Amino acid sequence: MDDLIGEFIAETRDMLGALGGEIVAWEAEPHDRARLDAIFRFVHTVKGNCGFFDLPRLAALSHAAEDALAEVRSGKRNADLALVSGVLAIVDRIGELIEAMDASEDPPEDDDSRLIAALSTGSEIAAIVGDSAVRRRAPARSIRLSIELLDRMMNGVSDLVLARNELARRLRDASLPVETDEAFERVSASIAEVREAITRTRMQRVETLFAAIPRMVRDLGSATGKKVLLDIDGGDVELDREMIEMIRDPLTHIVRNAIDHGIEPAAARRRAGKSETGLLRVSARQAGNQILIEVADDGRGIDGDALVGRALAASLLTPDQAARLTPDRRLSLIFEPGLSTATKVTSLSGRGVGMDVVRANIERIGGLVDVDSTVGQGVRFTLRVPLTLTIIPGLTVEVGGQSFAIPRSAIEEIVRTRAAGVRVEIVAGAGVVTLRGERFPVVALAGVLGTESRIDVSEQLLVLLKTTGGGAYALAVDDVHDHEELVVKPASPAVMATGLYAGTTLDGDGRPVLLLDPAGLAAAAGVSLDRGELAAAADSECQADEQRPVLLFTTLAGARRAVSLPAVHRIDEVPPATIAASGGRFHITLDDRILPLAGCDRVPDRAKIPILRLTDGCDEIAYAVDEVIDTVMLGSGLVPPPQPGEIQGVALVDGEQVEVVDLFWIFAHHAAGAPAADRPLCLIPEADPWMDTFLRPLIESAGYRVVRGGEAAAELPSADLVVVDVETGAEPPSGAGQVLRLRATPEPRGARDDSIHRYDRAALLAVLGDAARAARKEA
Numbered sequence: 001m002d003d004l005i006g007e008f009i010a011e012t013r014d015m016l017g018a019l020g021g022e023i024v025a026w027e028a029e030p031h032d033r034a035r036l037d038a039i040f041r042f043v044h045t046v047k048g049n050c051g052f053f054d055l056p057r058l059a060a061l062s063h064a065a066e067d068a069l070a071e072v073r074s075g076k077r078n079a080d081l082a083l084v085s086g087v088l089a090i091v092d093r094i095g096e097l098i099e100a101m102d103a104s105e106d107p108p109e110d111d112d113s114r115l116i117a118a119l120s121t122g123s124e125i126a127a128i129v130g131d132s133a134v135r136r137r138a139p140a141r142s143i144r145l146s147i148e149l150l151d152r153m154m155n156g157v158s159d160l161v162l163a164r165n166e167l168a169r170r171l172r173d174a175s176l177p178v179e180t181d182e183a184f185e186r187v188s189a190s191i192a193e194v195r196e197a198i199t200r201t202r203m204q205r206v207e208t209l210f211a212a213i214p215r216m217v218r219d220l221g222s223a224t225g226k227k228v229l230l231d232i233d234g235g236d237v238e239l240d241r242e243m244i245e246m247i248r249d250p251l252t253h254i255v256r257n258a259i260d261h262g263i264e265p266a267a268a269r270r271r272a273g274k275s276e277t278g279l280l281r282v283s284a285r286q287a288g289n290q291i292l293i294e295v296a297d298d299g300r301g302i303d304g305d306a307l308v309g310r311a312l313a314a315s316l317l318t319p320d321q322a323a324r325l326t327p328d329r330r331l332s333l334i335f336e337p338g339l340s341t342a343t344k345v346t347s348l349s350g351r352g353v354g355m356d357v358v359r360a361n362i363e364r365i366g367g368l369v370d371v372d373s374t375v376g377q378g379v380r381f382t383l384r385v386p387l388t389l390t391i392i393p394g395l396t397v398e399v400g401g402q403s404f405a406i407p408r409s410a411i412e413e414i415v416r417t418r419a420a421g422v423r424v425e426i427v428a429g430a431g432v433v434t435l436r437g438e439r440f441p442v443v444a445l446a447g448v449l450g451t452e453s454r455i456d457v458s459e460q461l462l463v464l465l466k467t468t469g470g471g472a473y474a475l476a477v478d479d480v481h482d483h484e485e486l487v488v489k490p491a492s493p494a495v496m497a498t499g500l501y502a503g504t505t506l507d508g509d510g511r512p513v514l515l516l517d518p519a520g521l522a523a524a525a526g527v528s529l530d531r532g533e534l535a536a537a538a539d540s541e542c543q544a545d546e547q548r549p550v551l552l553f554t555t556l557a558g559a560r561r562a563v564s565l566p567a568v569h570r571i572d573e574v575p576p577a578t579i580a581a582s583g584g585r586f587h588i589t590l591d592d593r594i595l596p597l598a599g600c601d602r603v604p605d606r607a608k609i610p611i612l613r614l615t616d617g618c619d620e621i622a623y624a625v626d627e628v629i630d631t632v633m634l635g636s637g638l639v640p641p642p643q644p645g646e647i648q649g650v651a652l653v654d655g656e657q658v659e660v661v662d663l664f665w666i667f668a669h670h671a672a673g674a675p676a677a678d679r680p681l682c683l684i685p686e687a688d689p690w691m692d693t694f695l696r697p698l699i700e701s702a703g704y705r706v707v708r709g710g711e712a713a714a715e716l717p718s719a720d721l722v723v724v725d726v727e728t729g730a731e732p733p734s735g736a737g738q739v740l741r742l743r744a745t746p747e748p749r750g751a752r753d754d755s756i757h758r759y760d761r762a763a764l765l766a767v768l769g770d771a772a773r774a775a776r777k778e779a
Helices: 002-028 033-053 056-073 081-102 112-121 126-132 147-173 176-201 215-226 241-263 266-271 306-314 318-323 327-335 355-364 446-447 518-523 531-544 662-672 689-701 761-778
Strands: 203-206 226-231 238-240 279-289 291-295 368-374 376-386 391-399 403-409 411-416 422-427 430-435 438-444 461-466 472-477 480-487 501-504 512-516 548-554 560-564 568-574 581-583 585-588 593-598 609-615 622-624 627-636 647-653 655-660 681-684 707-708 721-725 738-743
Touching: 033 056, 033 203, 056 112, 081 112, 081 403, 112 291, 112 306, 112 391, 147 176, 147 480, 176 203, 176 461, 203 241, 215 226, 215 241, 226 391, 241 279, 241 291, 241 376, 306 318, 306 327, 327 355, 327 368, 355 368, 391 461, 391 472, 422 581, 438 446, 438 518, 446 472, 446 518, 461 480, 461 518, 472 518, 480 501, 480 681, 512 518, 518 647, 531 568, 531 581, 548 609, 560 627, 560 647, 568 585, 585 609, 585 622, 593 609, 593 662, 609 627, 622 662, 627 647, 662 689, 689 707, 721 761
Parallel strands: 226 279, 403 512, 438 472, 560 655, 593 622, 681 707, 681 721, 721 738
Antiparallel strands: 203 238, 279 291, 291 376, 368 376, 391 403, 391 480, 411 461, 422 430, 430 438, 461 472, 501 512, 548 560, 548 627, 568 609, 581 585, 585 593, 609 622, 647 655
């Protein structure tokens, strides 16, 4: 409303500036119909606007002038001195009231009835006009500018930003005095301020985007026979006017879907125990350099299983792919072309055309679309869009000697392929990177663009990119350059038609650089963004040869050992002065923290000591070594030790015996936490490599003590949880407590199958949590 009043004030002030001369000229030529019509339109417009904004004083003045001018137009009255003076006096009074509104001041308390009466009687006109003439007009606090001028200003600032980027690069390459850098920083700050100010001039409140929604909701509710209550919030959030226009159609489509698909008819809502009136919430808020627009309803929600069924019927998925879809990926099927949840085609929807276009339009402007739904409770769509399209933060990368830009909003992190904790391998014929236990597809930018990388694959950098639906993949590039503010402009139609690019910009040297479209690259590479498929592919390979990466090293005593590579957070070299003994144990100071130190029984006498920093996700332990040798893949054939301890078992690596460190034992004895005796006990099958390698770390991270069947014969009656592999046909021992049955297939084998898929992490954690809580209650 404030914006509308501001426009009313600006428009009225503009018309007042030219109207005084028109009235005087009309007095000299009373038969000039064009001037009479112009004056009449002004007072008529003011009267209409005043009725809309509920401004009775302005409405009364403009209505009196309109009546007098209408009599002149109809020939009932002549434009004499009394009439012209009366109209001038009313116009002056309207100007005074407008200026008071603009300055947020109290309006003048003069009696308007004298001015209105003067139009008919002609009395006291001279005095009235004289009083109005001596009042000085307050300086205008706002002006109206054309859109073309604003665009020219923004283009000029964009050129300034490009020039600043180029100058910054040249200054980095040159050896110049500090004073020059300081002067450049001041210039750069000034450019940033000017850019911010001009960007603000292009901003509009989101309420202009929301203004059409109430009428749309009313009409759609009437057409569908549904009762809908609309709740709009965040209309004061500001967004680039160009962005508002590009969001308008996607937002309209989502709102239409919410009413047609989401909110149920009144009878269905009553049966579901809901209010007959459905609730539709549309809100906007700013989060950093993004605007989040949410559309949520309390309707039936999106049924992921139904979407999978439609996708199977449309041959968009194979049964095997459908079985491996995660809940998030099931919901993201709504964005597939040709897929619809409508049971019949109507004038509103049902043709499967729309949500794929919504996603494409939002991604085209550098945004993302997220969907979250609970069946029977409703659905929420979240549009994440940048504040402006013209200048965005971005990252410049290089491949094959060519530079490309990536929107910073799509970047999660950047890692090196040879960094600790990063493993790149080939799974099902495609590149996959494992990062902190999560798997992501690898897309080689050189391969997608048809060029050749200039460095070895092992030396490349991986840029982790996030796309709509929560999927992510790693983009392999040769090098990463600076973060810069990029001036984005549309590329040629032929370039945009490839689907790989979102626009073009210029680098610091003035050379054109294409802005990559993360979603388009993934589609062109044909990668799957479903982590469930990656895990299933990894599962099939592990079944053939269950191997795990380990880090080989020699201890300070000279023994060859191996430790699971994902547990190695990083490797440091420290001086002996950082190691000290306290409380009967060794500790080390790293990054202003005191960590437990394993692997040594005295302070080594050497200049630098290699330290493995091991982590379980919560605690961290330092392990002193003599030398780090290599990383290798370790098979499942471990020879167990005679009793539990620091060594999990002995394996053969290149014909040599290597001791494998038992991480659970290390963390149980060195890391802070609950005493082992206080932890719930879990019994796993004996001599099962998968249980030891994959499941045991998960159970231990949930706070359990884990023992094998043979080791725990005496402890069996006190076991809080017993794990059984149904594939082997084994049954839990008699007298066992809660039993966790695991199967290898994703789908159950019957209605009475109470087993859990062994890679269903959420279900496993739920059972572990329930058993732990039951154990604490019994204790």
